[in-house]
Amino acid sequence: MSQEPIKLGKRESKLRVDPKWADVCLTCGTCAGGCPVTGVDGMDPRKAVRMAALGLDDELINSRFPWVCTLCGRCERACPMGVEILAMMRKARGLRERDKVPGPIHKGTMMSMERGNNLGIPYDDWLFLLADMSKEMEDEGFPGFYVPVDKVGARVISTVNSKEPFGEPDDMKFWWKIYYAAHESWTVSSENWEGVTWGLFGGDDESMKEQARRVLENGRKVKAEVLLLPE
């Protein structure tokens, strides 16, 4: 952190979830004590709260801490004053310039908005994979099994974590086996089937809402009773 004296402006902050914050935090350090990344970059949640309380917003927003933090919420659970540390961390992430969001989170979020899943798996490949694997399942001892797509009237509609079709397609079979054994009437969507909301991690509320809207819309289209997000 800089050696220059820090000038405090008016006590207002983009990061503060509640205006009373600065006074609420006891600086007791309980949060820091329970946080597994305390010490990384000389930071901890108590310091992060102090930074927001003192108006050092940009320093926090541009630091790695809100991203190294796993948003696990142990700090907040333990805080005696109910300081909303998680909401603050997400805000800090959301205020990072979008092209400076670490890793592929922002790219994935945009991909999901454009192509319906974080990893950009094309429509035809998705359907082909499902058809192919349906046959595989039949050969593996599940006669009659197939993956119902956009099936109107299904009771359960399930989203999919794009890493599975992309890299570990066989892991999708766990749920398939359960549905088979339970004689469930279920379905997945041909489009916008992504169940992982990277907007959540990037602090991107708009994309998050849009993704949720699409998933709900898919559910409504097939009139499903149960929406399952196996995350």
Next chain:
Amino acid sequence: MNVFELMMEYIKEGRVKIDREKFAGKLATVHDPCNYGRKSEKTFGHGYYDEIRWITDQICDTWVDTYPTRENNFCCGAGGGAWAMPYTNERLYYGRKKAEQIADTGAEIVVAPCHNCRDQIMKGLTKDFDLDIETFYLWELLAESIIVEPWNEEEVEKAHKESEEQWERFGVELEDEDEWTPPE
């Protein structure tokens, strides 16, 4: 409804039957994912701690909790989208707590009810901290232990008709020996 409630419904209503021999004699432990625990507790007033344990209990003979547990449990270290970030060392540094907890239980099986957590425990911690464990999704544990009875002829026939219609509607044609490759 979420994954736990659906699995519980299947078990309670007898729609799936469990073979308890499958994991007999193996000590299991469970991981509490932050999203189903603390975060759900805060957002919806209910953390899914008991459900995970109930389902595990239906399948495994013996399981133990980690310490600390439930609402004070440690995150696996890969929350917040950590898999999609360049901070690998930090992710594993965080995970040391989880690894310690797991090692202390002496369990052979770790039940991870979420994608992130399972990947972190299976692909991150097991190797980096030399853990002697097998990691399962909760639904994987169930899928592996259920007794599958093949459908009867009538059901199979009906399903074949439906699937043929479906793939035709989507214009999907399967050629033999055709392998799917992931997109770039």
